[in-house]
Amino acid sequence: MKNILIINSGSSSLKFQLIQMPSEKVLASGMVERIGLDNSRLHYKAQDQLTEELEIRDHSEALKVITDHLRHPQTGVIKQKEEIAAVGHRVVHGGDVFSETIRINEQVKEKIQEYFSLAPLHNPANLKGIEVSEKLFPAAEQIAVFDTSFHRSIPRKAAQYAIPNELYEKNHIQLYGFHGTSHKFVSKKAIERFNKENSKIISIHLGNGCSITAIKDGKSLDHSLGFAPVNGLIMGTRSGDIDQSVIFYLIDELGYTSQEVSDLLHKESGMYGLTGYSDLRDIEEKAAAGDKKCQLALDMNAYRIKKYIGAYIAAMNGADALVFTAGIGENSDVIRSLVCKDMDFFGIELDEEKNKNRDKKLREIQTGDSRVKIFVIPTNEELEIAQQSFELIS
Incomplete structure (x- = not known):
């Protein structure tokens, strides 16, 4: 059995689930919303469900609050952070580089950043979630799952735009797809x-x-x-x-x-x-x-x-x-x-x-x-x- 923490990081929110695999048992789940805004709120569900209003300035604080609850004597489901084998991250745009789920390294992070302009509401927040979790869970493998991967099967007749071919061939301007x-x-x-x-x-x-x-x-x-x-x-x-x-x-x-x-x-x-x-x-x-x-x-x-x-x-x-x-x-x-x-x-x-x-x-x-x-x-x-x-x- 391996515990996998799933992070879905948005511009002002951070959703999470801690899932035991391969049994697919959800040990804990929830989200932090309104990060960096007034009336930030944590929703946390394990044995019981709770909601707290907190002052959460950034994603680092949000993930730390979640981690503290996961290890809390009353609300927690693990004792040590090392019990988390991997952190799986939703990343919106993987361009034409990432067609499969991949382990995250510096090169992967650089590519995610390259696509900031293509997914300005998502990729910056996704990368921030990765960087924060690397610090909080140094022993866990960091995994990226791209929203664009599923759509790599779309045929060229549907994916290519009717603009000069070189923009497709050299600049990779095409339909990528999301969700x-x-x-x-x-x-x-x-x-x-x-x-x-x-x-x-x-x-x-x-x-x-x-x-x-x-x-x-x-x-x-x-x-x-x-x-x-x-x-x-x-x-x-x-x-x-x-x-x-x-x-x-x-x-x-x-x-x-x-x-x-x-x-x-x-x-x-x-x-x-x-x-x-x-x-x-x-x-x-x-x-x-x-x-x-x-x-x-x-x-x-x-x-x-x-x-x-x-x-x-x-x-x-x-x-x-x-x-x-x-x-x-x-x-x-x-x-x-x-x-x-x-x-x-x-x-x-x-x-x-x-x-x-x-x-x-x-x-x-x-x-x-x-x-x-x-x-x-x-x-x-x-x-x-x-x-x-x-x-x-x-």
């Missing part, structure tokens, strides 16, 4: 449910970041996010697909700098730009109360997803299942209903009563007449990272 750890995990669960390898699955990951993937026979065939995680679906603060001419207009006619445009598309757009809210729960509540901007934003969000579903059904010549996952995908019956409405031509028919079920387990929510299964599958990126980390060190 791969989540899409891989839920598609494996769906395939297990089918009990067959030959399958056509459309996996829809909806959280603050959103993406959709066409998965054929367990391999990524196409994906909505591309060179960096900002295009495709409408997200919490990210724009998703936009006419490139808008960028030139913002710079040439309205006087924006390139950095201001980047900030606008990454941090000020999406559902936040449309409504003033980035949390979908607030938007749904306002829409239900008659807010037309919020209702329009929900309609736009679902419409974009529907367009990608149609495209991926064409790409795979059919679909056996839709999979909704991640925070919004698992919990918003409103979005699922809007997405699946008027999709009966494709054999997609939602059972509205099943859709309202709040069960946290894998469930099917299609009608008996639906030719396409509609799954809600809770994602578990941490378990997927633990499985890949354990395979590497075993």
